[in-house]
Amino acid sequence: MVELILFYAFAALIIFSAVLLVTARNVFHGALYLASTLFGVAAIFALSGSFFLAGIQVLIYIGAVVVLLIFVINLTRQIAGSSAAQVNEAVVPALITSLLTITLIVLAVLKTDWATRIGKSVAQTEAMDNTAVIGTQLLTNFAIPFEVVSVLLLAALIGAIAIVSRDKEAGK
Amino acid sequence: MAYGTFLVFLGFAVVMVIGGVVVNYLLMPYHPGAEKRTTYECGLDPIGEAQVRYSLRFYVFALMYVVFAVEAAFLLPWAVVYRTMSGFMPLTEALIFIFILVLGLAFAWEKGELKWD
Numbered sequence: 400m401v402e403l404i405l406f407y408a409f410a411a412l413i414i415f416s417a418v419l420l421v422t423a424r425n426v427f428h429g430a431l432y433l434a435s436t437l438f439g440v441a442a443i444f445a446l447s448g449s450f451f452l453a454g455i456q457v458l459i460y461i462g463a464v465v466v467l468l469i470f471v472i473n474l475t476r477q478i479a480g481s482s483a484a485q486v487n488e489a490v491v492p493a494l495i496t497s498l499l500t501i502t503l504i505v506l507a508v509l510k511t512d513w514a515t516r517i518g519k520s521v522a523q524t525e526a527m528d529n530t531a532v533i534g535t536q537l538l539t540n541f542a543i544p545f546e547v548v549s550v551l552l553l554a555a556l557i558g559a560i561a562i563v564s565r566d567k568e569a570g571k
Numbered sequence: 572m573a574y575g576t577f578l579v580f581l582g583f584a585v586v587m588v589i590g591g592v593v594v595n596y597l598l599m600p601y602h603p604g605a606e607k608r609t610t611y612e613c614g615l616d617p618i619g620e621a622q623v624r625y626s627l628r629f630y631v632f633a634l635m636y637v638v639f640a641v642e643a644a645f646l647l648p649w650a651v652v653y654r655t656m657s658g659f660m661p662l663t664e665a666l667i668f669i670f671i672l673v674l675g676l677a678f679a680w681e682k683g684e685l686k687w688d
Contacts (some may be wrong), residue, residue, distance in 0.1 A: 401574045405581075455644045459592035463640040465635075471631045473625040529656070534648030538661050545664060548645060549671040552638050557642070559634040563627075564682050 408448055413439035427472050434465045451530040631684050635676075642672050 422430035441456035505550055537545045610617040648667050679685055 401578050405574060405578060434684035451648060454647070459637075459640055459644055463637040464635075467630075467633045467637055470625060474627060474630060475624070514641055528651075529591055529647050530651045534650075535646070535656075538652065538656060538664055542660075542664055544669070545645065548668055549642070549668045552641055553675045555669050556635060556638045556672070557678055558682055559638075560631070560679050560682055563631050563634070565685060 402446055405442065406556060409439045409442040409446070412436075413443070427469070430468045430472055433468070434461050437461050437465065449529065451533055454530075628687060631679075635679060635684075638675070639672070643667070 416432045416435035416439065420429050420436060423432055437456060437460040441453045441461070444450075444456055445453035490496040612618075646665065647666070649661065655660055
């Protein structure tokens, strides 16, 4: 019962902030609504018992991605200060694209076999603390993917630095 | 699972924040003046606008922060189970994981991205 109340409260928060996000005339306000939307998603994760995912959602998406977005907005004065209309004349193409995207997502969700290897091994354990289960899996069965993630992050870091420093040299 | 406690906690948190603002609004005297309306900047007169453009340097730091936040996300479950595991394998795996990312930090350092110039 309490879970149900909390679920609908946070679902309402997500929809409310998401609508404000796309209708906000100021892009900076939009970024703040995005943080609110992502927080609602984190709360839904926590209500489903995925406390690890909820923590990661706050840490990565609100802590890092939204902060990065706000930095990008503040790099450009014109965007931060001004307010722009969020609708233009391309309503019909936008509607068609949105409907097709929704269809694609719903079909993908319905057709995907969610019982993957790691999903099964986490579901099999009775423990509530799935952070510990994920940790154990990362260190035993998934040790190599764990290290490969590090290489992937290294590639992302070097790529970002390379792009930024090339821009800096071009600007000199 | 005791979500009831959480609901009560959430309710009190909302009441604390909104109640504080509302009570403040009801009790406050309202005598605005030109001096009072200026931005508070530690007692000094504010200089320039508040909405300034950030330096592009911050963008590099923010990008690097995203990468290291993801690294922290992967080290979190490792830290949770570290005490329950035996042997040097968990430590070695985490050290390799961190070492590979430190290479990226060294690359940034070598490129001079950590300097403020």
